Amino acid sequence: MIKDWTKQEILDIYNTPLLELISKAAEVHKQYHKIGEVQVSSLLSIKTGGCPEDCSYCPQAARYNTEVKVHKLMDVAEVSACADNAKKGGASRMCLGAAWREVRDNKDFDKVLDMVKTINGKGLEVCATLGMVTEEQAKKLAEAGLYAYNHNIDTSKENYDKIISTRTFDDRLDTIKNVRKAGLTVCSGGIIGMGESAEDRIGMLYTLSILRPQPESVPINALVAVEGTPMEDQPPVPIWDMVRMIATARIVLPKTAVRLSAGRLTMSMEGQALCFMAGANSIFAGDKLLTTPNPKYNEDMEMFKILGLSPKKAFADKTVEEEISH
Ligand code: SAM
Ligand code: DTB
Ligand code: SF4
Secondary structure (H helix, E strand, O other): OOOOOOHHHHHHHHOOOHHHHHHHHHHHHHHHOOOOEEEEEEEEEEEEOOEOOOOOOOOOEOOOOOOOOOEOOOOHHHHHHHHHHHHHOOOOEEEEEEOOOEOOOOHHHHHHHHHHHHHHOOOOEEEEEOOEOOHHHHHHHHHOOOOEEEOOOEOOOOOHHHHOOOOOHHHHHHHHHHHHHOOOEEEOOEEEOOOOOHHHHHHHHHHHHOOOOOOOEEEEEEOOOOOOOOOOOOOOOOHHHHHHHHHHHHHHOOOOEEEEOOOHHHOOHHHHHHHHHOOEEEEEEOOEOOOOEOOOHHHHHHHHHHHOOEEOOOOOOOOHHHHHOO
């Protein structure tokens, strides 16, 4: 049984002396996961920029003057070729991202369903992050073979309207519910480094921790401060905050894959090693996230060698029968 954590308990964990915190998180990690096994996802922006939302961290919002070039939805053949490359590179999961407020029932959605079928047919887990979805749309994605849906809550309920005004925290939770009802696995996390307080970080982890079932995957992103966005001048997140956040997530979400997500480019290998020790067991690999750079693939593989990490195989959490039916 997963414990029901209170906000105060989570705050106390977050404020534990750092080495004690890492050690406690590592113990939980050992209990529920294979040490050194890291799930590697590849990210692809299938529709870039021009988004009507006002998420103040995001370079893809149409209203901010950033260098992101708008690109309409990619063709299925192009996406298929990218999936082949990702597979060759050792990724077990491919995550498709679209700069949409929500999914609409139109030709573009049919195209995305085709992409999901095609990539799933190659033996890769497919994940998508397309904005808000209804239960029916989530079901269609599930039928096409989608493995997981990413929909971040980003910050605490209290801080949400300071970051985004074009939708509410409850809109996000509704989509997460729809995704669950469709039988998809849930990937939901957030961002640190947007000027939020420690209480906001804890509030975010609290909301994730009380979901039942808890999300299978929780990405912890360090803000990538992009010129032209309202967050352009935010100071970088101290690595110690990232380690604390990951360790706390590991303790309150014991079975979840905790993803050391955006922001790795400016982290040292030693810093990332501490994150892995503190329970991170998933990353995005590949030279690009959606629109911003990520560490070079070869450098990541060098890091894996040095730290003794190995990429997790696709569908490792599913039963054989389930895998065959895909
Ligand atoms: N439009 C869809 C949505 O918002 O759900 C999907 C794509 S959106 C880019 C996915 C997530 O990327 C956001 O929820 C946010 O957590 C993360 N993200 C976007 N810009 C970021 C940045 N500059 N730094 C860190 N994370 C970022
Ligand atoms: C998530 O939590 N982080 C990824 C993924 N889910 C879609 C996106 C990070 C985006 C960073 C900014 C960019 O490259 O545009
Ligand atoms: Fe649009 Fe998603 Fe960026 Fe918000 S985070 S502006 S919804 S692409």
